[in-house]
Amino acid sequence: MILSGVGRRHGARRPWVLRGVDLELPAGTLVRIEGPNGAGKSTLLRLLAGVGAPTEGRVTGRPRTAYVPERFPAALPFTAAGYLVHMGRAHGLTAAEAATRAAGWLERFGAEGYARTPVAELSKGTAQKVAVAQALMAAPGLLVLDEAWTGLDAGARAELDRAVAERLGDGATVVFVDHDPHRLAGASPTAHRLEGAGLVPVTATSEGPRVRIEATCQDPTSVPPELPDGTTLERAGAGTPAAIRLTTTTAHSDPLLRALLAADPPWHITGLTRLPARVPASVPGARADSTTVHGPDGTTAREPDGTYCARDRARGSDHGRDAAPAPADDPPLAPYGRALRRTAALTRYQTALLARSQRWLAPVLLYAAALGIGVRAGQPVLDSLGYASAVLLPVAAWIVRICATQEPPAARAVSAAAVGPRRAHLAALVAGLACALGLGCAGAAFVLLISDPADTGGTVAVPLLPAALAGLGAITCCALLGAAVGALCTRPLVHRRGWSLAAAALGSLSVLVAGVSPANAAVSALVSGSATGTVPSTSLPAAAALAVAAGAAALTSRTSALRG
Template sequence: MRLERVGRRHGLRGRWILREVGLDLPAGALVRVVGTNGTGKSTLLRLVAGVDAPTEGRVTGRPPRTAYVPERFPVALPFTAADYLVHLGRVRGLGRAAARARAEEWLERFGAGEHARTAMAELSKGTSQKVAAAQALLAEPSLLVLDEAWTGLDTGARAELDAAVRGRLAAGATVVFVDHDPRRLAGEPSAVYEVRDGRVRERENHEPTRPAPGAPAGPAPGVPAGPGSRVPAGPGSGAPAGPGFRVPPTPAPRSATPPRPPNPAGPRPPRPDHRLRRPPPAPRRPPRRPGRRAGRRRPGVRRPHHRPHGGRGALGRAARRAPRRLLAHPSPRPRRRTRMTALLRYQTGLLLRSQRWLAPLLLYVAVLGVGISVGEPVLGALGLTAGALLPVTAWSVRICVTQEPPAARNVVAAAAGRGRAHLAALVTGTVLPVLVGGVAVLAVTATGNRRGVTALAAATAGLLAVLACALTGAAVGALVSRPFVRAPGWSLSALVLGSLLALVTTGSPAKHAMTALITGARTPIADPPWFAAAGAVLLAAVCAALACRATARLE
């Protein structure tokens, strides 16, 4: 992975945080980033993880499996710890069973297994940070970015995270981390970069590898390493002059523990270190006899039942049904369709569990209940049904775009890409109002006064008008929320004004669709608004593309 002349600033005219950054991050490297507070260390890590896009320069060679741990992980998510990890595992390409099994394993390793069924809002700061570290290690990432990930962890969890970092390095992954504790992984980084005054410079002489605890210190400069070696005589050397002088051997330090008596049976042979050796290959099974069915069981012989690590935990039977090959080997690169489906499932779960959908739904039902009267022509009622959906869809899109805390949004962006995650939020906020509007159209068509208009023609015209108004409202919601308008007050004001203009402005797809239905209510002719629906599709696609492209640069 390489960063070439990368620069980053917030907004279009904000101050530059980083300029002319050039980094080479080879596979299997441990890179440490140091610097004082406010110098841009977190900004550099977000650029490396793919959370933010560079304002200038380019980033190449980023691995497809990237994980990011923010400094402060939010707890305001409407999931339990296990459900959140399963969603993130599926976003990274894991199946449901494998994601549950790995979620249980990492929660147990970090000492948070008993909190698997606890709501995220009820977790403490340290337990939330354990969940953040677990989500990053679910799919064995090839690039692991840690922004003070050890903050808030207890001693055991910190040691486990250190071991996990060493495990990823042994597997050939790249790890980039920031931590203000100089003893964190001391002596192990391949390179140390310092961020100062908007520039990133490599430290030539970073801390050397420290000796293991209990190991003797190395010889001082100018002193021979072993006993009996010659010492050069000279002024200031501290050794007596004369040829052939030898340093007497240094006596061994005395220990408080008395030495053990010798073993009468002789010295024991050294134990082999099984951690450094691979187990012998299993014997190959004999070839199966021809004609024997594969599923036949011998009487009295039970098949062995393999259970993954932590199979009796709190995550249920799905973890026990996880294939062992998914737990032992890294997950393949997920397909875009699978990743997008997981993102839509995640955004839908956020919207439904947060219950923020209730206010737009009640507004829509209230408008229909007040505006539609008994005996009204069906086409006129369908026009009101479609027009009322425009501000509701804009409101729903704004809710979905802003419902995630920034840190949780950055985690998902590192896993799937900032633009793809934003697109999933836009689609979720659009699809649900369209479904509600479709149900309303069918209900109005079935109960309204058709006056010579067939039910099929009325339903077709109503569904096309609902699609045109909903997509126009989605375009309004995409333009009046983040990343273009981030202040809540200004965003809400722009939403109301934009919805009103979209309903009355000439050339708007929503106005064209409503005009076609209201005009058809005076005559028994239903004219389906095909061109309005096509124009709304094009408008929504353009606005969504602009929002997805701008979200990584303006935030």
């Protein structure tokens, strides 16, 4: 993955947050981004994850990506397992695979007891475990962590360290920001620092002299639960007494010795060796000086040459491991099919989010009330269908506005990293349009049940099936144009809620009354046909509305990437 001349600014009149950033991220590398608060670390990570597009420059070669935001939102109307299944399907997993991996990762982070708990009821630390799990369950080729360790307990932090090592061992790239300067120091990350609006490499330095402690104990489980950062643990055997070897810095050696001697039962120190300084592997010509095993179970190991042991990967947990790569002889359109399935999965997620949030209730009640007031039993069917279509347009704009704004920003960033910001925004628009179309079809069925299949004067019979088709065409036309109005009058084009509501109301009215509007043409055709008893064709206005809606969706989806 390569960033070439990437720049990012927030608004045309604001200074550049990033400018001229060049960065190459080979597969299997661990990269740390440093810099003071406000330097643009989170902005850079969002660009790497594909949450937003750069203002200038380009990003090429991005693999399948997962992103953990700095603060994961609690305002999601799903259980922890339900949310993870939705995100797993957005990453391309089947429902069964997503459910299995979700359960596995929750177990690894000690949160299996919260699988059926609503996310809104989780503590900050447990919610953060869900955020980390959604990223790891897809086994991404690029893992972007924005202070992902914040809020996690000691066991979960250690588990995340092991998960990062697993991803690196499988050839993935991991980019992270963390407030702890020693985070993952034992893995020798390549560091870059943001200065001004640019990115400069940090020269790696040695870690200073280290100490190797060898000890035995009758109880192998009495290892201190929290080892200092940068400390490695090796088990010499599974017999009794158990033997371990700990390698740490001189600054951490005395506290570690005291912890071993104070354990119950205490450890017997059998060896104490001073080692030379270790130079990080990112320094040219440097080599690791010993095998490193992260964690007491030996699930992840690094050989002296920096490669990971296939033997230990086979022994380790398979939760969240990637499925087999696609065969090389995949048909040419296979990537498009996979992208379509992932977008469809995110559309289902957006629909479920709308249904569970109950924000649909107000526009649905408004539409039902409008039909109850304006449609009476025995009225001409074409007149009533025209009225039902016209009323649907502002309701559709309202529903699409809800779908475009209902997801919390951090959760939206996670979705955008999974499928891309354009597809994530398009999924929200499609979910809103589908809801509006379903509502319009229900309204049309109600009209057909109680209306009189005759002209306005009641003298000419109107065939019911052609009238129903003409009414559905008008409803489709108004739903599409309402969706276009809703998309254009909210984020990412209009951010202020007051302005958004006013623009949506004015836009809906304008689309209904403008003579050149397809919605006006479709509704007018139904009213005119009712006067003569002739069923009009509304297919042409519906086709024109489809073109307008597609243009609005393309514009707002592109803008959502630029402003993401």
